[in-house]
Amino acid sequence: MMTFKNSIRTCAVLALSQFLALPLAAQEIAVFTKNQVDPFFNDIRVGAEMAAAAKGWSTVQYVPTKPNNLTEQISQLEDASLRNPDAILFVPIDPDALAPVVERVANAGIPIVNVADRAASGSYLTFVGFDDVVLGEVAAKALADRLGGEGRVVIIEGVKGSKVNEDRVNGFRSGLSAFPSIEVITSQPANFQRLQALQVMENLIQSTPDIDGVLASIDAMALGALEAIEAAGIEAQVVGVDGISEAVEAVRDGRMAATAEFSGFKMSCLAIEAVDRAANGLDVPAEILLSGSLITAENAGDFLVPLEEQTCPDWDAVVN
């Protein structure tokens, strides 16, 4: 009965696609990102397109019209699977909530690569991304070193409950725990918003005049905090995470102390590579973890290369 239904559905889809002349390319990769707003996801999209083109695949992009809208991503995944793409690159908005749909799509025989936001479980081909806890630790250590191992630090958090935020903030705390003379005065939320971070920082400067350093879980918030610090004329070192170009420029110009690299381009590049290898019967490990580089004034120039001129990291170097 089930197979009968399925075959009817397949027939219907085939008929429909013939009728609409949908470009059911032989080698199509569907790429799912969370929103159109954050430049990070644009890096993922461009990285996927470039790597796919280099290997003879085509890509179709799926982005929710309302940023980070879970229900929309669920329907997009269901709709996309009807096109029967050869593989899916998937940045889940909520990995747990999406698990059942991912399961269904994977069972239909479409390999799915989990990118950036890690799912605890699910039938993914592999996970490609950075370890956010490690990124937080790298950033925290950079700040502590800059402060000479002592001082008063505030943390600016993103949206409470978001995994990226929790992991990075935990990383901040564990990174700072190695420096007993560094005191975390407070950890305040700014919801990943630049304006909120600016205002939170203005308020914190009022309540605690002697802040030596700021850790922000994303660069956009680090830049907001930096605006407040520069306007108030206080000396506080700012470290962020992500490596967006504006932050890298601020690091290069000595306005920000450092940021930790979280490259969407590299992730999606490697994810395409994983799809390509799997399609050619080669082994793909269960996880592909990139180690984030620390971006400082010395090496900032290397991170300001336009996307079009960036190259994929070497597969063997990352996997081994």
Added chain:
Amino acid sequence: MSEATRSGRDWHSAIDKLRGSEIESIFLRLAVLFVVGLFLTIATDTFLTQTNLVNLLRQASLMFLLAAGLTLVLIVGGIDLSVGANLALSACLTAGVYKATNSVPLAIATGLATGAAIGFVNSLLVAFLKLPPFLATFATLWVCQGLAFFYMSGSVIYGFPPEMRALGSGFWLGIPVPVILMTIILIFLTVFLRRSTIGHELYAIGSNATAARLSGIPVRRRLILVYVLSGLTAGFAGIVYLARVNSADAGVGEPLLLPVIAVVLIGGASLYGGRGSAIGTLSGALILTAVLNGMNLLAIDSNLQPMAAGLVVLLALALEAVSKKHQRKK
């Protein structure tokens, strides 16, 4: 003719009555603000300092700019859900035009024109197609959001010259420029709503649109005016936003929509129309900002902050409801 004059007199006296309760409700809001302020003054030694108050006013000013036109829309019994997306699109186009031409006046003119144009489209949908304002502006919200996404395609435009940034982060005679802008708009709106015939007509439309039309008020033209003003202030807020944070991306408007509606409602406007004032909206912006400011000063656990903010909003609205009940009993 006499028919029109009589009903005209009717709504004038209705507005006088309304004003009595309006003044009471403004006092109520100032009382809430005072209590929040008093609490924070006792609980922290930093709230009642000159720098923090300057901070507070500057933080509230952006909210007020965005809420100013929206207040007019609520007074006529409408709603403008597109203000956040309008702010985002206006900020993005302002940023884009500046980067393309290096001309600050041209960039600012683009932002204002974008805002007003979106407001004009809203007004046509509401005044001529008679679409419910909630749906019409919900649709333009998406259109603006989509245009901003398309225009920016995931990028952020940043880095603006000092003369442009002055609008958001500059000072004039020691007062932050956005606070001065807020004061000008506050005075203008208050005089407009209290002293001008058109201002009175807006309350009449919001209280009873049919009666207003029958008494000779050009309802359509007034609707066009308020939606265009709402779009214009949202566009202007977009420019000030850009000037304050020194960057623009397509996602900046969405997180502002619900807070700005909350500000106008805490400020005493009603979703059913006929109520609201500029000073009320200002007090709404100040209450909300003071709560957020206070939570930072007190270093309240970040997990508890949304709940604390929600409780204060509830408190403000509950006080309003209790006082209305009290008024009715009188």
